[in-house]
Amino acid sequence: MPAQRNPAGLPDGQREIMEVIWDRGEASAFEVREVLSQNREISRTAVRTSLERLERKGWLKHRVVGRTHFYSPVVSRDTNLKQRVVDLVDRMCGGQAERLMAALLEHRGLSAEEVRRIEALLDSARQQNNSSGRKRS
Secondary structure, three states: OOOOOOHHHOOHHHHHHHHHHHHHOOEEHHHHHHHHOOOOOOOHHHHHHHHHHHHHOOOEEEEEEOOEEEEEEOOOHHHHHHHHHHHHHHHHOOOOHHHHHHHHHHHOOOOHHHHHHHHHHHHHHHHHHHHHOOOOO
């Protein structure tokens, strides 16, 4: 069966393991367990099982050195974030990105620096739409 990626559908424990591997770039099951056990108790078996499942799902790949498997990400943190935001907009905002922005502005607010960066992103999106002849309604 081919590997399938469902970034929005990772259970919390597997997402936590991905965070460790994204932070390190590559890690063994021992290293992942060492990091996770700083916050809670977790067995070697649970870590190994989760790593194997993440690999089957297409999130990780591994290389073997001696008897140790070193896991590295196939899906980048940025790709995961983008896919989760699209899923959030689709499921929670009826596909309307402006609803997400309105909720952020109303309930959290933005710093001056965040406003500046968002304006730059919007300007870039406008230029891209103008150069490709696309218009969004």
